[in-house]
Amino acid sequence: MPETTAARTLADLAHEVRAKNAGPFWVTMEVFLRDDEGYRIAADESFLDERVIAELYRVEASTVQIFRIPSLRVVKISFPRPVGQGSLRDRDMHAGQHHVPLARLPVTRPERA
Amino acid sequence: MRNMDSEPVQSVRVLAPSGMLGAGWDHATVERGIALGADVISIDGGSTDSGPYYLGSATPKTTAKAVARDLRSLLTAAADAGIPVIVGSCGTSGTDSGVDWVAGIAAEVMAEEGLDLRVAKIYSEQNAAELKEHLNAGRIHPLPPLGELRAETLESCTHIVGAMGHEPIVEALRAGAQVVLAGRATDTAVAAAYPLMKGMPAGPTWHAAKIVECGGQCTSDPRAGGVLATIDAGGFTIEPLAPTAACTPRLVAAHMLYETANPFEMREPDGTLDVRDAKYTAVDDRIVRVEGSRFHVADQYTIKLEGARITGYETMSFSAIRDPLILADIDAWADLMRTMITQRVGQTLGLADDEYAFDLRLYGHNAVLDDLEPESGPPREVGVMLLVNAPDQATATAVAKVANPLMLHLPTPGMNYLPSLAFASSPAEVERGAAYEFVLHHVVDCDSPTSLFRREFEEETRA
Numbered sequence: 001m002p003e004t005t006a007a008r009t010l011a012d013l014a015h016e017v018r019a020k021n022a023g024p025f026w027v028t029m030e031v032f033l034r035d036d037e038g039y040r041i042a043a044d045e046s047f048l049d050e051r052v053i054a055e056l057y058r059v060e061a062s063t064v065q066i067f068r069i070p071s072l073r074v075v076k077i078s079f080p081r082p083v084g085q086g087s088l089r090d091r092d093m094h095a096g097q098h099h100v101p102l103a104r105l106p107v108t109r110p111e112r113a
Numbered sequence: 114m115r116n117m118d119s120e121p122v123q124s125v126r127v128l129a130p131s132g133m134l135g136a137g138w139d140h141a142t143v144e145r146g147i148a149l150g151a152d153v154i155s156i157d158g159g160s161t162d163s164g165p166y167y168l169g170s171a172t173p174k175t176t177a178k179a180v181a182r183d184l185r186s187l188l189t190a191a192a193d194a195g196i197p198v199i200v201g202s203c204g205t206s207g208t209d210s211g212v213d214w215v216a217g218i219a220a221e222v223m224a225e226e227g228l229d230l231r232v233a234k235i236y237s238e239q240n241a242a243e244l245k246e247h248l249n250a251g252r253i254h255p256l257p258p259l260g261e262l263r264a265e266t267l268e269s270c271t272h273i274v275g276a277m278g279h280e281p282i283v284e285a286l287r288a289g290a291q292v293v294l295a296g297r298a299t300d301t302a303v304a305a306a307y308p309l310m311k312g313m314p315a316g317p318t319w320h321a322a323k324i325v326e327c328g329g330q331c332t333s334d335p336r337a338g339g340v341l342a343t344i345d346a347g348g349f350t351i352e353p354l355a356p357t358a359a360c361t362p363r364l365v366a367a368h369m370l371y372e373t374a375n376p377f378e379m380r381e382p383d384g385t386l387d388v389r390d391a392k393y394t395a396v397d398d399r400i401v402r403v404e405g406s407r408f409h410v411a412d413q414y415t416i417k418l419e420g421a422r423i424t425g426y427e428t429m430s431f432s433a434i435r436d437p438l439i440l441a442d443i444d445a446w447a448d449l450m451r452t453m454i455t456q457r458v459g460q461t462l463g464l465a466d467d468e469y470a471f472d473l474r475l476y477g478h479n480a481v482l483d484d485l486e487p488e489s490g491p492p493r494e495v496g497v498m499l500l501v502n503a504p505d506q507a508t509a510t511a512v513a514k515v516a517n518p519l520m521l522h523l524p525t526p527g528m529n530y531l532p533s534l535a536f537a538s539s540p541a542e543v544e545r546g547a548a549y550e551f552v553l554h555h556v557v558d559c560d561s562p563t564s565l566f567r568r569e570f571e572e573e574t575r576a
Contacts, residue, residue: 020371020372021161021162021372022372022373022374023161023372023374023554024161024165024419024551024554025256025258025259025551025554026258026374028370028372028373028374030367030370032367056485057485058484058485063258065374065375067375067376067377069370069376071366072363072366072367072370074367074370076370076376078374078375080257080258084550084551085161085164085165085550085551086164086165086166086548086549086550086551087424087550088424088427088470088471088472088500088502088548089472089483091472091474091480091481091482091483092481092482093163093164094162094163097481097482098482098485100482100487101482101485101487104487
């Protein structure tokens with residue numbers, strides 16, 4: 001990969017990528033895309049689907065829910081919290097920092113042949 | 114008091130000063146909401162979001178002075194305007210002691226301000242024995258991702274609350290309450306109660322209640338103050354209380370995503386809010402109109418239960434590493450630490466692996482995301498937190514003390530001398546007391562919206 005162009009990530013296409021508890025047993029994340037082109041990329045199932053989330057967060061793909069909301073240019077992702085809120089292994093009480101693996105997801109440049 | 118009876122109205126204005134009682138706001142924003150014609154003030158006093166400790170121990174997250182300050186702002190403004198104040202999930206988790214705690218603060222504020230408002234307390238704490246009868250009758254059902262409830266789980270909880278809908282609050286208002294202090298209530302029921310009582314339609318009311326439950330979160334400047342929602346037969350409009358802030362269709366629509374697993378539907382005790390067809394339009398550059406929200410009444414009325422129990426007692430120890438030689442091999446160092454702690458605890462305390470548990474967290478390296486951490490490479494410095502959980506406090510502290518020489522001197526596998534690491538405090542160990550976990554995420558079928566809740570009026574306790 002050439003050194004001159006930094007690899008693009010989902011975060012580069014978004015105003016904001018955020019995560020938060022949705023009650024004690026679920027975590028939910030939203031990607032707010034900057035423009036229609038960014039939304040087209042992020043909402044494309046061949047780029048981001050339940051399987052990709054399952055790999056990023058080491059959860060079962062069947063438990064992942066993805067909502068694509070074109071009117072808001074938002075892709076929203078929810079899945080059961082892998083670690084119980086407040087348990088000994090919970091290092092993120094509000095799950096508010098767990099957007100980072102999603103935000104860093106590399107975006108391949110669209111083909112413009 | 115105006116509008117306390119059932120006389121028909123064209124619209125109802127709900128003032129939501131903030132997302133949480135005790136968070137603080139500029140009193141001028143409340144005055145502005147009153148000037149705009151607020152019919153009711155509603156505010157959430159709690160949440161599960163800060164973790165199971167607050168419910169498990171029945172301890173408020175907020176400090177009494179902050180709650181007093183906020184109640185003073187609301188009660189004086191509401192008394193002047195002759196409108197009711199509704200507080201939900203009192204004391205953070207909505208336990209009975211949380212309701213009494215807020216009621217005590219409210220009584221002090223009213224005495225100091227010379228106010229004589231009629232206060233209703235609604236208790237939502239549940240007892241395990243009664244819930245077991247519901248369980249045995251097949252009336253308790255799990256919500257995903259949890260499974261079927263077992264009676265032992267109910268018995269293990271230190272506190273259980275049921276999240277009330279709007280009905281117990283409406284009953285209290287109809288009975289003449291000017292201030293309603295509710296135990297655990299759905300975040301939305303607090304704002305929905307008064308408009309529903311005044312006959313506003315359920316779809317726009319519940320949708321508006323969801324949008325206002327975090328105060329100014331749906332505005333361009335959430336720190337500037339809360340919002341005013343005006344609900345009518347056709348929908349609702351929403352505007353910020355701070356003149357400098359704005360609501361835009363995008364901000365308001367986006368708030369439906371916040372802290373909800375499903376952005377289109379939200380279950381309340383008596384049905385489901387459905388915002389799939391909601392249309393958000395700008396009235397001007399800071400006010401938004403929302404129409405098309407629907408509410409589907411459920412076949413079965415359900416109350417959601419929340420419960421927490423003790424998992425053990427915790428002791429924390431915290432040290433730090435700055436030496437690049439150790440940081441270059443930090444994962445091997447941490448693996449060695451885990452092995453050594455397990456060995457030494459076995460040797461000195463005779464504890465097997467299943468008699469205690471610990472979590473070793475490398476802050477500055479991968480503490481927050483653990484094995485999901487995508488970055489690698491040596492960090493500049495690392496805070497090492499050792500968190501021990503054991504069936505009693507003495508054992509947890511004993512484990513942390515056995516680990517103390519390791520937290521001070523453990524080298525990496527490749528080093529042939531003992532480093533001294535940077536403890537953050539003396540003593541290095543901090544006893545955290547009981548640790549809790551949420552164990553209930555279930556609903557109970559109810560014949561009546563008020564059967565699980567108990568109401569008391571405060572006045573007889575005041576001179």
